[in-house]
Amino acid sequence: MVPIIISLICGVVGLALAGLMARYVLSRDQGSERIREISAAIKEGALAFLGREYRILAVFVVVVAIILGFIPMLGWWVTLSFVFGAVCSGLAGFVGMNIAIRANSRTAASAQKSLNEGLRVSFRAGTVMGMCVVGIGIIGLSILYFAFHNNPDFLKIVPGFGFGASSVAIFARVGGGIYTKAADTGADIVGKVEKGIPEDDPRNAAVIADFVGDNVGDVAGMGADLFESYVDSIIATMTLGMIAVFSVTLGKSIVPDEATAWFLPMLVAAGGIIASIIGVFLVRVGEKAEMGALLNALRRGTFSASILTAIFSFLAVYFLCGTQGFGINIFWAILAGLIAGVLIGESTNYFTSYAYKPTLNVSESSQTGAGTLITSGFANGLMSTLPPVILVVVAILVAYHFADIYGIAIAGVGMLSTLGIQDATDAYGPVADNAGGIVEMSDLPPEIRERTDALDSLGNTTAATGKGFAIGAAGLTALALLLSYTQAVGIDIANFNLLSPHVISGILLGAMMPAIFCAMTLNAVGKTSFSIINEVRRQFREIKGLIEGTAKPEYGKSVAICTTAAIRQMIAPGLITIVSPVVVGLVLGPLALAGFLVGAIAAGFIIAVTFANAGGSWDNAKKWIETGAFGGKGSDAHKASVVGDTVGDPMKDTSGPSLNIMIKLMSIVALVLAPVLAGFTGLL
Amino acid sequence: MVPIIISLICGVVGLALAGLMARYVLSRDQGSERIREISAAIKEGALAFLGREYRILAVFVVVVAIILGFIPMLGWWVTLSFVFGAVCSGLAGFVGMNIAIRANSRTAASAQKSLNEGLRVSFRAGTVMGMCVVGIGIIGLSILYFAFHNNPDFLKIVPGFGFGASSVAIFARVGGGIYTKAADTGADIVGKVEKGIPEDDPRNAAVIADFVGDNVGDVAGMGADLFESYVDSIIATMTLGMIAVFSVTLGKSIVPDEATAWFLPMLVAAGGIIASIIGVFLVRVGEKAEMGALLNALRRGTFSASILTAIFSFLAVYFLCGTQGFGINIFWAILAGLIAGVLIGESTNYFTSYAYKPTLNVSESSQTGAGTLITSGFANGLMSTLPPVILVVVAILVAYHFADIYGIAIAGVGMLSTLGIQDATDAYGPVADNAGGIVEMSDLPPEIRERTDALDSLGNTTAATGKGFAIGAAGLTALALLLSYTQAVGIDIANFNLLSPHVISGILLGAMMPAIFCAMTLNAVGKTSFSIINEVRRQFREIKGLIEGTAKPEYGKSVAICTTAAIRQMIAPGLITIVSPVVVGLVLGPLALAGFLVGAIAAGFIIAVTFANAGGSWDNAKKWIETGAFGGKGSDAHKASVVGDTVGDPMKDTSGPSLNIMIKLMSIVALVLAPVLAGFTGLL
Helix, strand or coil: CHHHHHHHHHHHHHHHHHHHHHHHHHHCCCCCHHHHHHHHHHHHHHHHHHHHHHHHHHHHHHHHHHHHHHCCCCCHHHHHHHHHHHHHHHHHHHHHHHHHHHHHHHHHHHHCCCHHHHHHHHHHHHHHHHHHHHHHHHHHHHHHHHHHCCCCCHHHHHHHHHHHHHHHHHHHHHHHHHHHHHHHHHHHHHHHHHHCCCCCCCCCCCHHHHHHHHHHHHHHHHHHHHHHHHHHHHHHHHHHHHHHHCCCCCCCCCCCCHHHHHHHHHHHHHHHHHHHHHHHHHCCCCCCCCHHHHHHHHHHHHHHHHHHHHHHHHHHHHHHHCCCCHHHHHHHHHHHHHHHHHHHHHHHHHHHCCCCHHHHHHHHHHHHCHHHHHHHHHHHHHHCCHHHHHHHHHHHHHHHHHHHHHHHHHHHHHHHCCHHHHHHHHHHHHHHHHHHHHHHHCCCCHHHHHHHHHHHHHHHHHHHHHHHHHHHHHHHHHHHHHHHHHHHCCCCHHHCCCCCHHHHHHHHHHHHHHHHHHHHHHHHHHHHHHHHHHHHHHHHHHCCCCCCCCCCCCHHHHHHHHHHHHHHHHHHHHHHHHHHHHHHHHHHCHHHHHHHHHHHHHHHHHHHHHHHHHHHHHHHHHHHHHCCHHHCCCCHHHHHHHHHHHHHHHHHHHHHHHHHHHHHHHHHHHHHHHHHHCCCCCCC | CHHHHHHHHHHHHHHHHHHHHHHHHHCCCCCCHHHHHHHHHHHHHHHHHHHHHHHHHHHHHHHHHHHHHHCCCCCHHHHHHHHHHHHHHHHHHHHHHHHHHHHHHHHHHHHCCCHHHHHHHHHHHHHHHHHHHHHHHHHHHHHHHHHHCCCCCHHHHHHHHHHHHHHHHHHHHHHHHHHHHHHHHHHHHHHHHHHCCCCCCCCCCCHHHHHHHHHHHHHHHHHHHHHHHHHHHHHHHHHHHHHHHCCCCCCCCCCCCHHHHHHHHHHHHHHHHHHHHHHHHHCCCCCCCCHHHHHHHHHHHHHHHHHHHHHHHHHHHHHHHCCCCHHHHHHHHHHHHHHHHHHHHHHHHHHHCCCCHHHHHHHHHHHHCHHHHHHHHHHHHHHCCHHHHHHHHHHHHHHHHHHHHHHHHHHHHHHHCCHHHHHHHHHHHHHHHHHHHHHHHCCCCHHHHHHHHHHHHHHHHHHHHHHHHHHHHHHHHHHHHHHHHHHHCCCCHHHCCCCCHHHHHHHHHHHHHHHHHHHHHHHHHHHHHHHHHHHHHHHHHHCCCCCCCCCCCCHHHHHHHHHHHHHHHHHHHHHHHHHHHHHHHHHHCHHHHHHHHHHHHHHHHHHHHHHHHHHHHHHHHHHHHHCCHHHCCCCHHHHHHHHHHHHHHHHHHHHHHHHHHHHHHHHHHHHHHHHHHCCCCCCC
16 A cells, blocks of 8 residues: 555645646736737647547547446446546646646747746646656556455456546547648648748737647657556556556466555655656756757656666565565566656657758759659658567567566567656646747747747757667566556467457458558648648638738637647548457457457557657758758759658658557557457457 | 369460560560660669679578478478479569569660550569469479378378468568669669759669569569469468368367368469459550549459459359258358458558658658657558558457357458469569659650659559569468467477467567567668669769760769678568567467567567558659649658658568568478477476
8 A cells, every 4th residue: 555655745846846836827918919919729629638538538538438338247337447547638638728728928928038947837737747647547547446355356447547547648649730730731721832931920810729739649649648558557457456466367377466566666666756757857058059959958858767767666576576486577677767868858869960961862852853752752761660670679678588477568668768857847848949930930030930949949859769668668568458458358378369250351351451540640631731721721812911911810720720620530540449359359359359459559559750850850961951951941952851741741740640549549448358258259 | 182283274365464574575666776775784783782692591401401401390292382482483583583583674675655554564574473473382382282192291291382472572672772772762762862863864873773673572572472472372272271171279170071161272372363464454455545544443443352252262262062051151251351351451542652641741741840740650650550450350250259259360361362463563663663763864755754653653552562462462371371380299288378478479479579580670671772882882973974974973882882781680570470480480379479479479469550550641742742742853751752762661671571571480480390399398
């Protein structure tokens, strides 16, 4: 019981920090009338979207909850846990976004004073998000423990929480992702390409929708995403650990007792929260900081948090299991995950930053046009799968060597334990991006825009690292969930072999799912941005004086189009993710479902990394050209790079990150269904 | 023995038809002085490339042969079989290309008479290729039987033949693919995009290289590719069948005896040859045929061949095993493969032809620029994985239901048995393409060019169907090889389960391989076309009077650049394909290698289908716009579609088809290595 109280306290401390940071942000000056006006429009649009999204999600949650309740092998406690998970996830996204939409104007106003002031406000706003995610996550899980740890169905109830969190996350990520990229692409194509006006120009009717998108997609969507990564990795480890104590199929006991199985991941995560808090406070620079110093400050924060997490994990292991045998072995597994996570983040940076050769090559290929640029960026994305796959494989082998399959699961917790600060550096980006847009629209002097651009570009670097890290963690977590599933459903090892055509079929179908999912989300962005483009073109055509700057566009119409389209189109990709494992499990049986998950995880991991890094390198190839390379802004090379960026945007910000959730959600659906499927052989 | 003699006779009949068709083609008029001159330049370039390629391959084959010979568990008979397979594969490609480079001028000359004359010459040239592939394939395997069927190591010797064929195929496909797409893209970018001159304009220095590329890539490369598909599917079935007779791991006998295991696939293939020959003779149209009639004629040929193959297969099964139990069951498995193959071809056509909605949507998205066009084409490619995966899964489940894992293998033979005519309709395309180019360069009247364009466009339709079919067959064949491997290496079912971290690691690494392979081949095309672009630009800059048409470009220089670059860059992707399964098998052990193959097959299948169909739909979206849609030629929509085509070209003609070979080659390397790996547990 004591370790859970420690976790709970760490969670509360995390939330307290979030409160402190929020108070700081809200106490800042909101800037001029014009700034406040724009910020209000963004706030209105973002809250309207979230309101509609959450209403749809509420219906979905109620329907699924009722279904779960009426399945005899599951029951109403699973329902309750599912609803609780969904509410926690929605809450994390809501609180985070609420501070972000208030921080953008304040960052813009602070940037008028200095670069460092701007960083402080935006990073603290990001910290609110990061701390809310980890705080609510660990508190939610602690409550679950207090409420149900004596319930004989505990093992069925816990995954329900993850299922709820993941369900909300997939819709939030996909819906937000469609919104943000459709608005962004639509605004860019008509504004930058067709009309030749700058980005974020107030005459562009889609510009407010673009800002709203940053909040609902990159803040609220990502918050729900990271929340589910975080709680799923812990849940996977707990369930696997509890099953492993009595494992019949494994034929041996990996974890000494149920309490350890439960307490260990919670304590590692709690240590990560404290490490993240310390890391946040290490993000400090002098008053007249340069870009390099800012980046170093952020990296100092994340690296310190990683090292501290290693130390705290060792203490947690020592406290719970001693340093002999099991204890020290578990520590090595955690360390393997932690190190792999950091290195995957670095490799992402290598493949996407224009400081290194791969992205420089991509930008060089812009000289022969958009076609060659796109081929070379895509090739770069494909090649970038090498380090993450090797690192995950090494982490798996090391973790398994030391602590069997439980090691693989806890390595995932190790990787995710610094999420508090990782999310803070991630969520700070869109706040800075919004602030830049507000500055552009407020006719502030160009040096202010330069400052917010610098903050934005810093955010891009940290976002790239964060993305790699999120994908790596998703891979390990999904694997851990899959392992839990195979244990929970009681797959007989002697049956689980490749010669079974059901397993082969499952793998092929599973590998297909990420492709179908990406096709749907890419098309959704395409369709929505098509509507936006037509709307912006219409306004330029019909509103007299718009292009001359004497009339104002109707921002609200673009916002309404994005909202409606994104919400309508988030439903199908979300539903197939939830329904497909159910169908495969019932029709082809639990063995095929395990194969299905394997196929989906392997293919999903590859596609997610490819999309994220191809998108990142096109984006930065464009930025490199904008610094003056190959003719700079306005050159043919630059035009080619804008096309590349348009292609990469939905890949890296809609489809790619949603895949992370998809592979975990499918795995957790399987885990939740395990009691239903146990002993069942499928209809075919 | 009798069935093999029947197969041998069918093979000889196939070659006889090839000879007849070749005589017909060679007897045609070669056209004007100018036509002959251009054709001679193409011939020279193509033969020079093939000469250099084969010299490199000879070195490779000798080195691998020696290594195989010195491995104690394999020995010199395996070496001999390997060399024999390599030689047969090279021969099929060489003979086919030799007739293609002679048929282009004759097609151009015949097209001056009528559309139908043009079709006849080019289709008969394609038939030479198709019949050589199947004839040489089945004769080679028959010789192998006569030479070794009493040898106790027979089961080790047979896969050597496939290994030889696949090794040649991967280099020929990759090298040819790099050549053809680099020349094509390079010529298009400088010619069409920068200089605004038509395709195949004689002032373009890369135009001859482009024609050469069609021959070395789309004829010789594809010939080697289909040869290996064909023999590998038969070999997989034979080895699996022979192992299955005595299978310990399966615990039951699937195939009555070794003779049946060997004879059955040979007879089914032999029936397919006769069916293809009949199909070829059904490709007839009246003298004044329209496009629609031509297409119907080709489809009548392929469909009839499929139906006849089904009938002949039934006879083969009846002849060998009767119609009770095993016999009729095997027939259902063959039929499942055959039908799945036809349907996969049709689904490819649906996703890539502008007669249907998906490609029309892609071309519609060109209105908002190259970026949205590329996203929508890629999404279409991803979505197009749905039917092939479902069809392969259904074929697997049906085949397994009727004839266990042997059924899966023989379903692959069923799918590939109509290869003779499929390859004929495929190989006819590049001949027609070349003829069109020659017409353009010879200042013949525009109506002749219209005729060759019609032939070319017909070729594109049949190529799309053929590509889908090739990918489906590759998937099934690779699975059959994998199953043979697991049996040959004696994987204990109880060990082969997903909870093994080695298997998981293998799957992840395997899924990564197609991505790395595609990255390398895409980059190779990019680099080579970059050199070509610079060379063509240089010639326009330095050769006075070139753009005015008073001076001639130095075609030879572009040809030399393509040759050198393609040969240099085909080596690395080929080598990693061969070396990676060896490394995984030795380091992580035979279980991990099985996982590795599963991952590679699943991910490779998805990526191959995506690349082929995305590329096909971009190509046809461009063609649709060229018919006048969205502003027609020269419009912004058209420019966007040219960019899409540039992106799709290396995907659909270099990386995509090479993946088919890659997944089979890795599987056959594993199968050849099985005696070495049996009982081994890996270094880690």
